[in-house]
Amino acid sequence: MAVQTRTLKTRAKLIEAAQNRIKDAGYEALRVEDVVKDAGVAKGTFFAHFKDKDALMDHLIGGEIHAFLDEVELMEPPKSVDEILDALMPSFEFMTQERFVFDVILRHSGAAQNSEIGAIAQTFIRHGTVMAHWLAHGPFRKDIDPALMADGVGAFQIQALALHFCTAHNGISIRDRMETYLNAWLLPKPSG
């Protein structure tokens, strides 16, 4: 039997309810009980649509990041580290709005633990593809595979965001830290 319209409607109601709650209380404060109450369905229904609360978070947060990537994909390949950072900063802002959000992203960044690949993991793949294309067509080091360079950018991104939440967060901004990382990674000068 095919998927029923009812199913899609219920799912949409759940997602909308969640988004509304998040809009005025943030991600961390989201409660499944509130979502089902607002959506007008039973608790069990929620878990028929999402494996667990985390799966809803993955869907919602992944969706937001995909929207950033939609923007980013329209851009011309950047010609400097600075232009790369201009492109990335908006999504950094989103990812660091709440520590909880960053934790969800971290947990899902290494792709799906089981079977299906989640929305957030997909964004990392997409990010890698775009970045590799950019790096291959920009004035950056040529001694290594662009895919590897992109991989590294991803690693440094996680690092810079994680350090942002440090108490030993010695006043260095995410952008400045990323700039240091990317200059060393994409434009090495091992002459002396």
Added chain:
Amino acid sequence: MAVQTRTLKTRAKLIEAAQNRIKDAGYEALRVEDVVKDAGVAKGTFFAHFKDKDALMDHLIGGEIHAFLDEVELMEPPKSVDEILDALMPSFEFMTQERFVFDVILRHSGAAQNSEIGAIAQTFIRHGTVMAHWLAHGPFRKDIDPALMADGVGAFQIQALALHFCTAHNGISIRDRMETYLNAWLLPKPSG
């Protein structure tokens, strides 16, 4: 009033009970209720000793990693990427024994969210110090600060471990992936 002997004993009982449970059921399966039952104390006592279950995990896992660092600190500075990997692999094994363990490490790697710096976060600082010393005294690139190089090694380490848990885990071992990263990061050849 000074801290009582009773306190130290209770804390030791809790930790020992936890370690025993973990020894034969792993970290993920640990339940606070089991720990307090084995230790012969009430549930509330546990939370008088540890802020939450995560704090116990931080203590236990951080302790294990510190033990690895004790070994590592006795070594001579490595003379190649391969020797660096020899030194790091044992702790990689520990960190990837359970996905749960890696998640705890990830969550605490960016140092303490509040006030006090935790055991795991401390290991990252220690790791950075040792690695910076090594890199400064080995045959690696000289165009950037050793501390920055060490920072990067940390970032790539997280990345390599995270990818290990991918479903799209295309058969590349952690060591091989790390080797690729470190060669590109520590020994760039941007000639051509």
Added chain:
DNA sequence: TCCATAAATTGACCGTGGTCACTTTCATAG
């Protein structure tokens, strides 16, 4: 030795994510 005070411990209780046997609704065949 006894009292006052602080420290340590207790366990009933709560919040919240997640389960599952059961009911309701839908789609299709006859």
Added chain:
DNA sequence: CTATGAAAGTGACCACGGTCAATTTATGGA
């Protein structure tokens, strides 16, 4: 139109981390 089986939905229930007012135990001064 009705019977039938599958899909969707229900809500009482459970597991487990975490709280807190009340109680017990230690300590140091009189």
